[in-house]
Amino acid sequence: MKVKSFYDEISSTFSYVLIDDDTSKCAIIDPVLEYNQYTGNYSTVNADKIITYINNNNLKCEWVLETHIHADHFTAAGYLKSKLDIKVGIGEGVKSIVSYWANIFNINNDIQKAEKIFDKLFCEEEIIKIGNLNIKVINTPGHTLSCISYYVEGIIFVGDTLFMPNAGTARADFPGGNATTLFKSIKKILSLPSKTKIYICHDYPKILGKHKCVSTVGMQNKNNILINSNVSLSQFVKLRTLRDSKIEPPKIIYPSIQVNIRNGDLGKQESNGKKYIKVPIQPL
Ligand SMILES: [Fe+2]
Numbered sequence: 001m002k003v004k005s006f007y008d009e010i011s012s013t014f015s016y017v018l019i020d021d022d023t024s025k026c027a028i029i030d031p032v033l034e035y036n037q038y039t040g041n042y043s044t045v046n047a048d049k050i051i052t053y054i055n056n057n058n059l060k061c062e063w064v065l066e067t068h069i070h071a072d073h074f075t076a077a078g079y080l081k082s083k084l085d086i087k088v089g090i091g092e093g094v095k096s097i098v099s100y101w102a103n104i105f106n107i108n109n110d111i112q113k114a115e116k117i118f119d120k121l122f123c124e125e126e127i128i129k130i131g132n133l134n135i136k137v138i139n140t141p142g143h144t145l146s147c148i149s150y151y152v153e154g155i156i157f158v159g160d161t162l163f164m165p166n167a168g169t170a171r172a173d174f175p176g177g178n179a180t181t182l183f184k185s186i187k188k189i190l191s192l193p194s195k196t197k198i199y200i201c202h203d204y205p206k207i208l209g210k211h212k213c214v215s216t217v218g219m220q221n222k223n224n225i226l227i228n229s230n231v232s233l234s235q236f237v238k239l240r241t242l243r244d245s246k247i248e249p250p251k252i253i254y255p256s257i258q259v260n261i262r263n264g265d266l267g268k269q270e271s272n273g274k275k276y277i278k279v280p281i282q283p284l
Pocket of ligand 1: 073170
């Protein structure tokens with residue numbers, strides 16, 4: 001088994017290719033499409049790098065695995081599906097996210113049910129086979145209702161649920177987010193053997209000029225600034241709630257969620273041939 005990481009500087013996001021060495025089959029985890037909110041332009045540089053890597057290494061990609069509906073960048077799942085013979089899977093919690101945000105964007109008549117938008121909605125403990133690898137789905141809600149982690153042979157991809165120890169955890173104040181739920185999800189991850197490698201989705205602070213994407217259960221239990229083994233549920237909820245009260249929503253939360261609940265579909269062309277992003281006024 002091999003893990004290859006890719007980093008998007010604009011959104012500070014790590015994407016991964018998880019490879020089964022025995023069969024050369026692979027899965028892509030949390031791919032990014034770059035969107036510029038000032039110009040309305042997007043590019044596929046990150047996704048194309050992944051495609052090139054897959055082609056150069058004679059890999060056969062079978063899945064895009066999403067850890068959740070991202071609120072700070074566009075997923076490249078739709079673009080990759082148009083280029084590769086793949087399926088896209090995400091946690092079944094996405095059903096309530098799609099219906100919640102379809103109301104906010106008033107797109108109920110234009111959007112299908114989540115079961116139709118995505119190829120597969122994963123449930124707790126479901127096994128996804130990539131060649132000889134058995135990837136286990138672990139529900140880890142709290143940051144969003146759709147958050148899941150993917151565990152395989154001593155490593156786990158946790159999305160935003162945990163960051164590097166010096167950065168703490170994801171926020172828990174999005175609709176459907178909950179700090180108590182996030183604490184319980186993280187404790188599930190941190191009860192794995194201490195050598196278990198944790199691959200994260202974002203790394204914001206740079207350590208020694210370099211972004212990092214992997215820690216271990218042991219490192220997190222010892223050093224995570226918000227949820228190490230000495231932090232109680234009530235302490236965590238207090239810390240997380242205080243932090244969340246001081247941070248702004250992601251700059252492209254509305255464009256991102258709007259596109260990501262459609263599996264990366266950038267929308268329908270209007271009569272002039274252009275596509276548009278909706279931004280609600282006083283949405284909540
Ligand atoms: Fe996120």
